[in-house]
Amino acid sequence: MNRLALLWLIVVLLFSGCSYHSDLKNLQLIYATSLDTNEKNEIVTTVTIQSPGGKERTVPIHEVLTATGPTLQESLYKKIGLQIAGPIGTSKNQVMLICDKLAKSDILNLLDATFRNSNDPMLAKVAIVHGEAADLIRLNRIGSATSGEYLRKIIKSAEHETVIPYVTVHSIYPLLHDRGKDGVIPILRRENGTNGETDKDKAVIEGVGLLSKRKYTGYLLTPEQSTLFLLMNGKKAEVCVLTRKVEEAKGKNDVSQHVSLNIVKSSRSKKVSVSSSGQVQVQLQLRLKGIIIEHAKNNRIDEQLIEQLNKRFSDLLTQEAQGICKLLQKAHSDALGIGRDMIAFHPKEWKELDWEKAYPEVDFKVSVSMDIISHGIIN
Structure with missing residues (x-):
């Protein structure tokens, strides 16, 4: 009896293994997903799919598919699923792109199927695209890299x-539920090439889009503003x-007027x-330490020049930071989390406030x- 049971177990394992191997062989892997909308307010889902191929595959087989439906579940899993030979696999999805028009609706409802x-x-990257998000999915790829891998590397x-x-699917989800802080999402756009094969179309980072509650406000911070905003939020990355421009000159704008730190x-x-x-009053102080990495005008840098540059940068950045706060207020985007501080330290006043x-x-x-602490090996 024991031998018969053992034999039966081996047979079951062998057959289930064959089935599992067959499923993997036919799996159609999604590497990038974009969400747009049409005149009927339907969701237009576009994906790039990579098929595993055969044993002698040298270059992956890529295919771009599009379908429409009232929900992401309907357009992706049902309608696109009917266009391919094999089950859809979403485990390799690199990016989730949302067109700006659609992002101005409720992003939480839009991505509900993904969250569930x-x-x-x-860990798929989330970004908003100015214009049609599918245009970035259809970008000409370099070598065997999918558009999803290309976009993920840029981000x-x-x-x-x-x-x-x-910003990933995982990180944006709690912010969409947060009463005391609004999120920001990277903004991309497609830039058309000007010289055929030598200058192909590409994706460009435009900055970050400001959210209010669960919607994109239409306001954005430029790359220069978003870097300072991240520092104001205490989020400096490995390189910053x-x-x-530290000098003003009429009719002149050359590199000698600029300093890089x-x-x-x-x-x-x-x-x-x-x-x-x-x-409600907010006092925010940002202290920076920097190293001069480019100052084309002066090879010789003394203490007096360092003091001048410190003051110039402090004044410029303070003015820019104040402008960022005004833009956040104009967009009704509490991306600095002032509401969180009110909830934590002033709960009584928070309950009495109409935060809107x-x-x-x-x-x-x-x-x-x-505070400039070094100017390189010159001098």
Whole structure:
């Protein structure tokens, strides 16, 4: 009896293994997904699929498919699933792109199917695209790389350079539920090439889009603004370079007027208080330490010049930081998390506030100080 049971177990394992191997062989892997909308307000889903191919495959087989439906579940899993020979696999999805028009609706509802599916990769990058998101999916790929791999590398490079924040399906989900802080999402656009084969179409980082609650507001921070915004949020990445024009000259704009600093250390302090009249006040101080990596005008740098550059950068960045706060208020985007501080430290006042009306009236007092600690091996 024991021998018969053991034999039966071996047979079951062998057959299930063959079935599993067959499923993997026919699996159609999605490497990038884009969501657009049409005149009927349907979701237009476009994906790039890589088929595993046969034993002698040298170059992966890529295919771009599109389908429409009232929901992501309908357009992706049902309609696109009917266009391919084999089951859909979403575990390799690299990026989730959303067109700006669709992002102005409820992003949480839009991605509900993705959040609920345990097979979908939670570390897929999320980005908004100005124009048709599918245009980036259809970009000509370099070598055997899929458009998903290409776009993911561009996004990761911008994260590394402190240009955009780290945003994935997993990280954006809790922010869409957060009462005290709004999210920001990287913005991409397609840039057309000008010289055929030598200058192909490419994806370009435009900055970060500001969210209000669960919707894209239409306002964005440029790459220069978003780098400073990330520093104000205490999120410096491995590399952070600030280049600013430190001299003004009429009718002249050359490299000698600019200085580039590598920010090696940043610290910020934020204090939220409520005045006797009930106005929310924010004091935000950002302290930066930098190294001069390019200053074409002066090969010789002395202490007096360092002091001048420190003051110039401090003034410029303080002015820019104040402008960022005003833009956040204009967009009704609490991306600095002032509401979180109110909930934590002023819960009584928070309950009495209408945050929709109170946030645009918040009094921001922002200051940035620069301390140049090195100017390279020159001198």
